[in-house]
Amino acid sequence: MTKTAALDRFDHVLLSLVQRDNQIPARRLAEQVGLSQSAVLRRLRRLRKDGVIAADIAVVRPAAMGLPLTIHVLVSLERESAVELDAFIGKLRGRSEVRQAWYVTGEADFVLLLQFPGMEAYDVFAREVFHANSNVRAFRTIVTMREVVGAADAQPLPTA
Secondary structure, eight states, X not given: OOOOOOOOHHHHHHHHHHHHOXXXXXXXXXXXXXXXXXXXXXXXHHXXXXXXXXXXXXXXXXXXXXXXXXXXXXXXXXXOOHHHHHHHHHHHHTOTTEEXXXXXXXXXXXXXXXXXXXXXXXXXXXXXXXITOTTEEEEEEEEOSOOSSOTTTSOOOOOO
């Protein structure tokens, strides 16, 4: 169960700003939030420590890295015991092609976001991760034609 953090008005404004650009200098954040620079830095440190800010990352365009093919896959397993789930999750975590993965409810057990240089690479991946795994009952491949809203374009999460 995820614990909800106690956030005040200043935290919400800070989070809104750093979701748009986490490289804004503390001095500018302080001016926009109405706190001292040291107070802003303390708050950001606490938000990171408490897990409210999960990561400070760069959003890289996959095509610029030679990975123009984005594929989403819905995966259904035969069995979902803890051991079998952990084994499948471990397999996914060990593959660089897996950019994100979610354990979900509904028609499928997992939704995967994958990046590849081309379909040949996806064919190899599918054989190694899906076909070779007797616990994978079925998988459905959805090939992306183009991205219309990406991580760099997304609106910040609402902050109460």
